[in-house]
Amino acid sequence: xxxxxxxxxxxxxxxxxxxxxxxxxxxxxxxxxxxxxxxxxxxxxxxxxxxxxxxxxxxxxxxxxxxxxxxxxxxxxxxxxxxxxxxxxxxxxxxxxxxxxxxxxxxxxxxxxxxxxxxxxxxxxxxxxxxxxxxxxxxxxxxxxxxxxxxxxxxxxxxxxxxxxxxxxxxxxxxxxxxxxxxxxxxxxxxxxxxxxxxxxxxxxxxxxxxxxxxxxxxxxxxxxxxxxxxxxxxxxxxxxxxxxxxxxxxxxxxxxxxxxxxxxxxxxxxxxxxxxxxxxxxxxxxxxxxxxxxxxxxxxxxxxxxxxxxxxxxxxxxxxxxxxxxxxxxxxxxxxxxxxxxxxxxxxxxxxxxxxxxxxxxx
Amino acid sequence: xxxxxxxxxxxxxxxxxxxxxxxxxxxxxxxxxxxxxxxxxxxxxxxxxxxxxxxxxxxxxxxxxxxxxxxxxxxxxxxxxxxxxxxxxxxxxxxxxxxxxxxxxxxxxxxxxxxxxxxxxxxxxxxxxxxxxxxxxxxxxxxxxxxxxxxxxxxxxxxxxxxxxxxxxxxxxxxxxxxxxxxxxxxxxxxxxxxxxxxxxxxxxxxxxxxxxxxxxxxxxxxxxxxxxxxxxxxxxxxxxxxxxxxxxxxxxxxxxxxxxxxxxxxxxxxxxx
Numbered sequence: 001x002x003x004x005x006x007x008x009x010x011x012x013x014x015x016x017x018x019x020x021x022x023x024x025x026x027x028x029x030x031x032x033x034x035x036x037x038x039x040x041x042x043x044x045x046x047x048x049x050x051x052x053x054x055x056x057x058x059x060x061x062x063x064x065x066x067x068x069x070x071x072x073x074x075x076x077x078x079x080x081x082x083x084x085x086x087x088x089x090x091x092x093x094x095x096x097x098x099x100x101x102x103x104x105x106x107x108x109x110x111x112x113x114x115x116x117x118x119x120x121x122x123x124x125x126x127x128x129x130x131x132x133x134x135x136x137x138x139x140x141x142x143x144x145x146x147x148x149x150x151x152x153x154x155x156x157x158x159x160x161x162x163x164x165x166x167x168x169x170x171x172x173x174x175x176x177x178x179x180x181x182x183x184x185x186x187x188x189x190x191x192x193x194x195x196x197x198x199x200x201x202x203x204x205x206x207x208x209x210x211x212x213x214x215x216x217x218x219x220x221x222x223x224x225x226x227x228x229x230x231x232x233x234x235x236x237x238x239x240x241x242x243x244x245x246x247x248x249x250x251x252x253x254x255x256x257x258x259x260x261x262x263x264x265x266x267x268x269x270x271x272x273x274x275x276x277x278x279x280x281x282x283x284x285x286x287x288x289x290x291x292x293x294x295x296x297x298x299x300x301x302x303x304x305x306x307x308x309x310x311x312x313x314x315x316x317x318x319x320x321x322x323x324x325x326x327x328x329x330x331x332x333x334x335x336x337x338x339x340x341x342x343x344x345x346x347x348x349x350x351x352x353x354x355x356x357x358x359x360x361x362x363x364x
Numbered sequence: 365x366x367x368x369x370x371x372x373x374x375x376x377x378x379x380x381x382x383x384x385x386x387x388x389x390x391x392x393x394x395x396x397x398x399x400x401x402x403x404x405x406x407x408x409x410x411x412x413x414x415x416x417x418x419x420x421x422x423x424x425x426x427x428x429x430x431x432x433x434x435x436x437x438x439x440x441x442x443x444x445x446x447x448x449x450x451x452x453x454x455x456x457x458x459x460x461x462x463x464x465x466x467x468x469x470x471x472x473x474x475x476x477x478x479x480x481x482x483x484x485x486x487x488x489x490x491x492x493x494x495x496x497x498x499x500x501x502x503x504x505x506x507x508x509x510x511x512x513x514x515x516x517x518x519x520x521x522x523x524x525x526x527x528x529x530x531x532x533x534x535x536x537x538x539x540x541x542x543x544x545x546x547x548x549x550x551x552x553x554x555x556x557x558x559x560x561x562x563x564x565x566x567x568x569x570x571x572x573x574x575x576x577x578x579x580x581x582x583x584x585x586x587x588x589x590x591x592x593x594x595x596x597x598x599x600x601x602x603x604x605x606x607x608x609x610x611x612x613x614x615x616x617x618x619x620x621x622x623x624x625x626x627x628x629x630x631x632x633x634x635x636x637x638x
Binding site: 004005006007009010013028032038040041042043044045046047048049051052053055056057058059060061065073085089090092093096097098099102103104171173174175176177178179180181185204205208209212213216217220 | 369372373376377380383384387410413414416417418420450454457458461462465468469470471489490491493494495497498501502504505506509510513518521531533534536537538540541542543544545547548549552569572573574576577578579580581582583584585587588590591592594595598
């Protein structure tokens with residue numbers, strides 16, 4: 001996944017540097033206050049650790065071996081912003097000193113692995129471990145998912161960057177000038193390896209290191225209080241910075257009230273057409289306008305027609321039939337949807353942790 | 365197989381440490397690029413890498429590659445070492461990616477493979493050009509990047525990054541990370557060496573996985589402990605939260621001439637490569 005020099009056009013490289021720069025700046029700003037204290041050597045050492053762990057050959061089921069990037073454990077232990085810096089440093093050393101990954105493509109590699117990877121890992125871990133007790137098995141599974149999801153998200157971004165090259169950069173004869181494969185080849189080619197080998201390596205390493213830390217350095221992964229002074233905050237502390245759960249409930253209520261804004265959007269969402277839309281002249285004009293002036297077929301494709309009958313939504317068009325006001329229908333649907341998600345989350349928590357009612361401190 | 369994974373990992377560490385040592389040795393040797401101001405070298409070679417990336421002509425890339433070889437010879441670098449560590453590695457990786465493009469890229473048929481009866485498998489002119497462009501561009505870029513690393517001591521390279529407005533915190537972090545990469549790689553190597561010397565028989569896949577993950581865990585514990593120790597050591601030496609880099613670089617006549625040379629080569633490559 002380390003894209004070397006020459007695979008991406010200079011303009012793509014510049015765009016990726018431009019996309020990564022504000023994230024680096026924000027990460028530096030957020031850690032700068034602590035950066036000239038104990039955090040400075042710790043961050044450098046964690047980056048060095050990530051670099052070394054990338055060299056571990058990890059045996060995987062099936063007889064093959066893979067390498068982890070370390071982004072999963074970095075995001076869980078350091079939090080996303082410090083992880084952005086640590087993994088970027090490791091990638092920077094790899095590119096500058098060891099020639100692994102290019103210098104012109106360093107922005108893209110850092111964006112994919114350090115930035116998107118860190119936030120994906122952190123988000124997945126938070127989501128999958130939401131409501132789980134600090135010592136529950138679900139947290140280990142969440143760590144594995146975080147590593148797996150992060151590495152695959154990074155790979156998908158790299159595949160997209162490589163896959164758009166032949167579309168955008170080719171000579172007069174049509175020969176691609178940089179990475180030669182279009183998206184339809186680049187995405188499966190990249191993802192097959194990552195969904196299997198690289199993803200498994202990252203999942204095993206993240207879950208294994210998480211378990212190890214939980215046993216031996218519990219303060220780092222949100223257990224106990226033995227975290228030494230000045231060490232980087234772990235996610236549970238970061239959550240405390242995010243504010244009291246009541247604020248989150250308040251934000252959710254505001255979002256619910258705002259859901260009728262969806263009515264303001266004109267036409268139908270692209271690709272979400274109903275079979276009857278193909279026969280409606282107004283809808284047809286909207287589809288054509290939204291599809292680069294390409295007219296839709298006169299009748300709905302047979303597959304769409306057939307599959308549309310498979311399932312009828314209980315609340316079609318975000319409003320039950322008995323409700324006449326569209327805004328009220330939106331609100332009702334939003335409340336119903338949120339309630340359903342909360343119920344499923346609660347049910348999952350009950351199933352996975354039957355004895356978790358006495359969760360310490362109520363921290364997720 | 366039981367020692368295969370450990371041996372493979374240890375070989376990786378040895379190669380990395382060997383490459384580091386080789387780079388430090390050549391960077392301190394006498395040669396044309398070694399004598400240059402690191403700031404000129406960094407900006408100049410980066411400009412050449414970018415011009416190789418911008419070029420759409422094989423001839424221009426070949427010229428830049430030839431310039432790289434001339435600079436390597438003038439810097440007393442071993443061409444055999446470059447071929448082994450840089451050119452062959454880049455070729456093997458890129459060829460695997462570029463080869464299918466010769467067949468998959470649509471275009472005029474250049475040569476139809478005779479072995480496939482019934483199916484049309486052919487190299488297209490566009491496909492061949494794409495594959496050659498990719499190979500040439502990658503080889504040129506890695507050669508020029510390698511020249512930078514092989515002729516510049518790491519600390520000088522980091523200080524030169526200030527020219528590109530890289531924040532001082534990042535430079536300090538990169539310097540520390542590099543130092544501890546070497547130390548942690550050495551530590552991990554010793555851990556695996558000691559484990560391997562105590563091991564008899566074969567380990568199952570599950571046991572091997574556990575061994576590697578637990579080794580990673582121990583290394584992480586050591587890393588965090590070392591972080592605290594390093595901070596205390598820094599404080600003991602007077603670190604109070606401020607970092608100053610000594611700017612010892614001085615531009616001389618040769619540096620100005622080289623700067624002009626790099627600029628001319630880069631501009632010519634960009635113009636001719638369009």
